[in-house]
Amino acid sequence: MGEGISNRDRLLRACRRQPVDRPPVWLMRQAGRYLEEYRQLRARASFLQLCQTPDLAVEVSLQPYRILDVDAVILFSDILIPVQAMGGVLLFTEHGPRITEPVRTMEQVEALAIPDPVESTPYVLETIRRLRRELQDGVPIIGFAGAPWTLATYLVEGGTSRHFAVVKSLAYSHPSLLHRLLGKLAQTITLFLQAQIEAGADVVQLFDTWAGELSADAYEEFALPYQRQIIESLPRERVPAILYINGCAHILEKMARSGADVLSIDWRLDLAEARRRVGDRLALQGNVDPGVLLGARERVEQVARETLSKGGGVGHILNLGHGILPQTPVENARALVDVAKRWTRDAESGNDVMSRT
Numbered sequence: 598m599g600e601g602i603s604n605r606d607r608l609l610r611a612c613r614r615q616p617v618d619r620p621p622v623w624l625m626r627q628a629g630r631y632l633e634e635y636r637q638l639r640a641r642a643s644f645l646q647l648c649q650t651p652d653l654a655v656e657v658s659l660q661p662y663r664i665l666d667v668d669a670v671i672l673f674s675d676i677l678i679p680v681q682a683m684g685g686v687l688l689f690t691e692h693g694p695r696i697t698e699p700v701r702t703m704e705q706v707e708a709l710a711i712p713d714p715v716e717s718t719p720y721v722l723e724t725i726r727r728l729r730r731e732l733q734d735g736v737p738i739i740g741f742a743g744a745p746w747t748l749a750t751y752l753v754e755g756g757t758s759r760h761f762a763v764v765k766s767l768a769y770s771h772p773s774l775l776h777r778l779l780g781k782l783a784q785t786i787t788l789f790l791q792a793q794i795e796a797g798a799d800v801v802q803l804f805d806t807w808a809g810e811l812s813a814d815a816y817e818e819f820a821l822p823y824q825r826q827i828i829e830s831l832p833r834e835r836v837p838a839i840l841y842i843n844g845c846a847h848i849l850e851k852m853a854r855s856g857a858d859v860l861s862i863d864w865r866l867d868l869a870e871a872r873r874r875v876g877d878r879l880a881l882q883g884n885v886d887p888g889v890l891l892g893a894r895e896r897v898e899q900v901a902r903e904t905l906s907k908g909g910g911v912g913h914i915l916n917l918g919h920g921i922l923p924q925t926p927v928e929n930a931r932a933l934v935d936v937a938k939r940w941t942r943d944a945e946s947g948n949d950v951m952s953r954t
C-alpha cells in the first residue's frame with residue numbers, strides 16, 4: 598500500500614477494513630471553541646446562524662482541516678437541527694441546547710412533522726455541496742445525524758440531562774408513546790442522512806451519544822432497532838456508516854448488530870479489548886480520552902501511539918472517545934493528528950503494527 602492513496606480512499610478503506618498506508622485521523626467536534634478562528638466568527642454570529650448560513654458553515658467546517666490537517670471534514674451543524682425542523686423550539690444558551698416546550702404527551706408527539714430535508718434544512722445540503730466543490734483534493738466529507746434515542750432525550754428532557762429522569766419515566770410508564778416518538782425521529786433521520794449523501798457526503802456518522810445510559814436490555818428496546826432501521830436504509834456499499842455511543846462497553850456486541858461499518862467507541866473501553874470482542878467484522882474508531890489533550894504534549898503523543906498500536910493499523914480510524922473539549926490547546930490536537938501522519942515512519946523504526954497487515 599502506499600504511494601498516492603487519496604484521503605478519501607484512506608478513510609473509505611479504513612471503514613471497510615481494507616489495508617491502508619496509515620490509519621486516517623479526525624476529531625469529533627473538531628470545529629469549535631478551542632479554535633481561535635472559530636471564536637472570531639462566533640463573536641459575530643450565533644451558533645445557529647453559523648449552522649444556517651452556508652458561507653459560514655463551510656468556513657467553520659474547513660478550519661480544522663486547514664489548522665490541524667485532519668484526514669476528513671465533518672459538516673458543521675448540530676444533531677438538534679432536524680429536531681427544530683420537526684417543530685421543536687430550539688435555543689442554544691451558554692448552558693447548552695434548550696427545547697423550550699419539551700415533548701411529553703401523545704398529542705405533542707403527533708404534532709411533530711417528518712420534514713423533507715430539501716425544504717426544511719436546505720442550508721445543510723448546500724453546505725455539503727459547497728464543501729464538495731471546495732475540496733477538490735478529494736478530502737472526504739462526513740455527514741452526520743443524531744440517533745432517535747439521543748434526540749428523544751433532548752426533546753423530552755428539554756435539554757442536556759444528568760439522570761435522564763423524564764425520558765426514562767416515559768420509557769418505563771408509557772413505552773408506546775416513546776416508541777411513537779422514536780419512530781418519527783427514525784423516519785426524519787433516514788430522510789436527512791439520505792439527503793446528505795445525495796448532496797455529497799462520503800461517510801455518515803450516527804451519534805447515539807446517550808444510548809450508553811440505557812441498560813443492555815433497554816438498549817435493545819429503545820435504541821438498537823431505530824439505529825438499524827436508519828442504517829439499513831442507507832446505500833452503505835457506497836457510503837459507510839459509523840455509529841458512536843458514549844459509554845458503550847456493556848453493549849458493544851449489540852452495537853455491532855446495528856449494521857454499522859464502524860463502531861466509534863469511548864475511552865473507558867480498551868481498544869484492544871474492543872477489537873477482541875467484535876473480531877474483524879467491523880472497523881473501530883477512537884478512542885483517546887478528550888481529557889488527555891489537556892495534558893502534557895508527550896503524554897498526548899504516547900497515548901496516540903498506544904491507541905494506534907491497539908487499533909492494529911487496519912480497520913482503525915484514530916479519533917477521540919468523545920468531542921474535543923473547549924479548553925484544549927490547539928498544539929495538543931495537532932500533536933495527536935501528527936502521530937497518525939507519522940505512523941509509517943514509526944512502524945519502520947521498530948513498531949511492528951503495520952507488518953501485521
Ligand code: CP3
Pocket residue numbers: 624625626627628629630639644671672673674675676677689692693694741757804806919920
Ligand atoms: O464535529 C464537528 O466539528 C461538527 C459539528 C458538531 C457540533 N455538534 C457543533 C457544536 C457535531 C457533530 C455536534 C454533535 C452533537 N451536538 C452531539 C453528539 C456528539 C457529542 O458530542 O455527544 C450532541 C449531544 C450535540 C448537542 C449539543 N450541541 C450540545 C450538548 C451542545 C452544548 C455543549 C457545547 O459544547 O457547547 C451543543 C452546541 C455545539 N454544537 C457547539 C458546537 C461547535 C458549541 C456552540 C457554541 O459555539 O456556542
